[in-house]
Amino acid sequence: MTAAAESPLVRVEDVTKIYHLGAPDEVRAVRGISMTVSRGEVLVIEGPSGSGKTSLLTIIGCMSRPTSGQVLVGDRRVSRLSETALTSIRRETFGFIFQHLHLIPDLTVKDNVMLPLFPTRMTVPEMEDRVDRAIRSMRIDHRRSARAGRISGGEQQRTAIARALVNEPTIVIADEPTAHLDSELSAELLDILAELNRAGTTIIFATHDPRVIEHPIVSRRLVVRDGIIVEKTSP
Amino acid sequence: MRRHLKILDFALASLQRRPFKNWAIIAVYAFTVAVVASVLFLTQSIRREAAQLFVGAPELTVQRMVGGRHVPIDIGVGETIAAFPSVVGVEPRFWGYTYDAVTESTITIMGAGPGMATIDLVEGRLPTRPTESAIGAGVAAMWGAEVGGEVILVDAATTGVLYEVVGTFESPSDILTNDLVVMTAEEAALFLGLPEGKATDLAVRVANDNEIDTIAAKVKRAFPDSRPITRSEVLRTYDAVFHWRSGMMLAVFSGGLIAFVILAWDKATGLSAEERREIGILKAVGWDTGDVLELKMWEGVVISSTSLILGLITAMVHVFVLGAPLLTPMLRGWSVLFPELHPTPHVDPYLLFAIGFLTVVPYVAATVAPSWKAAVTDPDEVVRG
Amino acid sequence: MILHPGVLGLLIGSGLVVALMLAGAVIGVRVLSGWDPSSASEHQLALERRTYLVSVLVSVALWIEIGSALLFIHTVDDLHELFVGAMCATGSLNANPVGWWVLATKAAMVLLFPVWIALNRLDQRAGDYPVVRLKYALLLALTPIALADFVLQLRYFRGIEPDIITSCCGSLFSESSGKVTGDVVSLPAGLTFPTFAATSVIFLAALAWTLLSRHPASKIVVTFLSPLVLAVGLIAIVSFISVAYYELPTHHCPFDLFQAGNLYVGYPLVTSLVVAVVAAFLPGIFLPVARRTSLGGLITKSERTWLTLSIAAYSLFIAFAAWPLVFGNLAWELM
Numbered sequence: 001m002t003a004a005a006e007s008p009l010v011r012v013e014d015v016t017k018i019y020h021l022g023a024p025d026e027v028r029a030v031r032g033i034s035m036t037v038s039r040g041e042v043l044v045i046e047g048p049s050g051s052g053k054t055s056l057l058t059i060i061g062c063m064s065r066p067t068s069g070q071v072l073v074g075d076r077r078v079s080r081l082s083e084t085a086l087t088s089i090r091r092e093t094f095g096f097i098f099q100h101l102h103l104i105p106d107l108t109v110k111d112n113v114m115l116p117l118f119p120t121r122m123t124v125p126e127m128e129d130r131v132d133r134a135i136r137s138m139r140i141d142h143r144r145s146a147r148a149g150r151i152s153g154g155e156q157q158r159t160a161i162a163r164a165l166v167n168e169p170t171i172v173i174a175d176e177p178t179a180h181l182d183s184e185l186s187a188e189l190l191d192i193l194a195e196l197n198r199a200g201t202t203i204i205f206a207t208h209d210p211r212v213i214e215h216p217i218v219s220r221r222l223v224v225r226d227g228i229i230v231e232k233t234s235p
Numbered sequence: 236m237r238r239h240l241k242i243l244d245f246a247l248a249s250l251q252r253r254p255f256k257n258w259a260i261i262a263v264y265a266f267t268v269a270v271v272a273s274v275l276f277l278t279q280s281i282r283r284e285a286a287q288l289f290v291g292a293p294e295l296t297v298q299r300m301v302g303g304r305h306v307p308i309d310i311g312v313g314e315t316i317a318a319f320p321s322v323v324g325v326e327p328r329f330w331g332y333t334y335d336a337v338t339e340s341t342i343t344i345m346g347a348g349p350g351m352a353t354i355d356l357v358e359g360r361l362p363t364r365p366t367e368s369a370i371g372a373g374v375a376a377m378w379g380a381e382v383g384g385e386v387i388l389v390d391a392a393t394t395g396v397l398y399e400v401v402g403t404f405e406s407p408s409d410i411l412t413n414d415l416v417v418m419t420a421e422e423a424a425l426f427l428g429l430p431e432g433k434a435t436d437l438a439v440r441v442a443n444d445n446e447i448d449t450i451a452a453k454v455k456r457a458f459p460d461s462r463p464i465t466r467s468e469v470l471r472t473y474d475a476v477f478h479w480r481s482g483m484m485l486a487v488f489s490g491g492l493i494a495f496v497i498l499a500w501d502k503a504t505g506l507s508a509e510e511r512r513e514i515g516i517l518k519a520v521g522w523d524t525g526d527v528l529e530l531k532m533w534e535g536v537v538i539s540s541t542s543l544i545l546g547l548i549t550a551m552v553h554v555f556v557l558g559a560p561l562l563t564p565m566l567r568g569w570s571v572l573f574p575e576l577h578p579t580p581h582v583d584p585y586l587l588f589a590i591g592f593l594t595v596v597p598y599v600a601a602t603v604a605p606s607w608k609a610a611v612t613d614p615d616e617v618v619r620g
Numbered sequence: 621m622i623l624h625p626g627v628l629g630l631l632i633g634s635g636l637v638v639a640l641m642l643a644g645a646v647i648g649v650r651v652l653s654g655w656d657p658s659s660a661s662e663h664q665l666a667l668e669r670r671t672y673l674v675s676v677l678v679s680v681a682l683w684i685e686i687g688s689a690l691l692f693i694h695t696v697d698d699l700h701e702l703f704v705g706a707m708c709a710t711g712s713l714n715a716n717p718v719g720w721w722v723l724a725t726k727a728a729m730v731l732l733f734p735v736w737i738a739l740n741r742l743d744q745r746a747g748d749y750p751v752v753r754l755k756y757a758l759l760l761a762l763t764p765i766a767l768a769d770f771v772l773q774l775r776y777f778r779g780i781e782p783d784i785i786t787s788c789c790g791s792l793f794s795e796s797s798g799k800v801t802g803d804v805v806s807l808p809a810g811l812t813f814p815t816f817a818a819t820s821v822i823f824l825a826a827l828a829w830t831l832l833s834r835h836p837a838s839k840i841v842v843t844f845l846s847p848l849v850l851a852v853g854l855i856a857i858v859s860f861i862s863v864a865y866y867e868l869p870t871h872h873c874p875f876d877l878f879q880a881g882n883l884y885v886g887y888p889l890v891t892s893l894v895v896a897v898v899a900a901f902l903p904g905i906f907l908p909v910a911r912r913t914s915l916g917g918l919i920t921k922s923e924r925t926w927l928t929l930s931i932a933a934y935s936l937f938i939a940f941a942a943w944p945l946v947f948g949n950l951a952w953e954l955m
Binding site for chain 2: 054084090096107115117123
């Protein structure tokens, strides 16, 4: 293995995240967490709601900046980057699957999947090509012109995954992906992600759903409670 | 460049998804543009029409002033002026006003002379005998008279005089000829009660344009009680008056402009929950604040240009096709026989630019802060739901 | 005071620019006083968000200002008919010489705003806001210019009175008589043409040298050359380019180039000159900050764009300048 492959994709060092700092409603969501994300792994960040796992996830995913501590993506120090620079790293590295999917219901499946590509320098044919591939890999090409608000729950979920994949991210982040799904859809989602992982994509889950935690693809578990890591396991 | 076009593309699609709200603002916006544009189109075309009429006007008009008032001038003065070098000819003119009690309007009486040549007769000819007259479209309509008919006017001695109509005038000279009755020069002098050997003013023709000012100065020196007025001065005065009128009307309408700006501000600030959520999603999937700002900017550009085009078309139809029925009351001066306006369709690019500047700039300025407010939504707010 | 639609538009436009710039400056001062790049407090994040507001405010002010400069030229031209002896926009400006200062403030803003925007773009993209202080210092310098523009413009329009017929006599004999001259004084083409040619050759050579070698000294040369090129270019326009377009040896009014009669050739002519000069001005001023690691790569990339743009724009300018000299009727009689 080369040195590059061995070095972690993301390194989080002694990170805290405090909301409303100094105000009476101050919330210490993350209180000094250090961790790494390695290439190709499936990492589960486990914890009850309010434990700080979503905050940690947004910090790893370059979606918000920590109050203190360091975050490195590759060898780039990102914790103090300006929003514009941070966003461009996020666009290149991460794909997100949100708990509530967050599709725009009035837009077609195709346009929803294309959303992350608009602010890039990609040409329109390149964009179309990327979108086609993502949609086909999720097997929703027959629905590409349907509005996202008018398709079934399973199809919406696939659309959201296609959107997370359209920028060909190295890391996919899924926040409570199965929270609102029945067991059939959850299983389907996990199968899709397992397949992605076999193709080399690193996956991070934030969840407290045992169906995810006990899934065989999971390579490592971090348990977060009250903003700190209380347990680490690698099966 | 490519990135900008893609965001424009998205902006277009996103405007179409909220047709009601956007058409509502476009309607108000276009109305504002139409008001401003109507005022400017109308005054511009009146200026042009007036300027065209003066093309054939005498280079110099000489009046006599007594006590600051314009009084009849000796025709003999003209003979002295005619002897000045560069002066091609001097023509005494006889004109004035008469009030017609029957139609309750003021009519301009003018003696026929060489200066008339530039006025287009629609039908018939100019009067050659004292009992004949040629009349403007407004007078014709009021009396129901055509060529071959008759008009009765009350002269300086309050005697009713009957004239046979031998010709009528029409637009584009409307603005000057609408309330006009032309008679022979001698008859006009008589009708207006001008003393023997006096004229209303003198029209001086000068061969070389560069000499006009010199001759005006000479006239003033030779006849200190005279007032020489050059053609360019008349044009300048007209211009200033019409600029002033259109500026005045715009100032009156600026209240409407402010109301529009407030509306724009309000619409831009009052984002629906759905729009807010949408911007959050965009930020979450990798748009940064600058991208969302650009989206908002493109939306503004599309709304502005649509409204600008619609407003300009409305104004053109209003002014050039319908004759500006909603504005003429404000331009009407002393004359009841105000001409029917048929402004010649002419649009100056400068005017379009001024209209755009007067309407788009306030709109853009009003939407800056609200757009920013919308664009700085934190992406992780969406994740937290 | 002349109540004219163009004048109203200009006053509204400048007033809004002042408002936008003042808002930008106030926010700028607040950002600067609380700025702490090492902190990730919500206060700092809020300040960072405000920097976006400032950049939109300034961008919008720039666009209004560009429009306002054009509207000013055309309005002043439209007004010349109101003054005895005024042949074109120059006459209107001479009617109240404050007008020339208005023109100068507008030109200064059109030239300096793009510099600010270039600085701002680099600052945002670099990641660690390396030139944030420089940026807001420049913003604070720009605001008084906007203010001066507004005040001078108001004074200009308040100070001009059209020469109209008064009740006592024709305007010809009123006090204003003869006070307005129609033309700008101009230098002989025999002197300006060689200067212009030499400056152009040196400028293009310096641009090419910088693009190829990226030597720091060359960047400084190009930056110092660009205001000179602007001045020489403008003198050339007044002295012989406009004359060649009009085909009238005595008519020097550069503003007529912006009129339909000359196919609006003034727009590409002046735009290409301004673009060339602004783009060439940038490399040298970024030299002091280019060493910062976060900016180095970005600046190197941007410099290529600026230099290429400058060469292209200046070549275009030369083409427009040379066109009437080569194909016109009047060309060589001037020399």
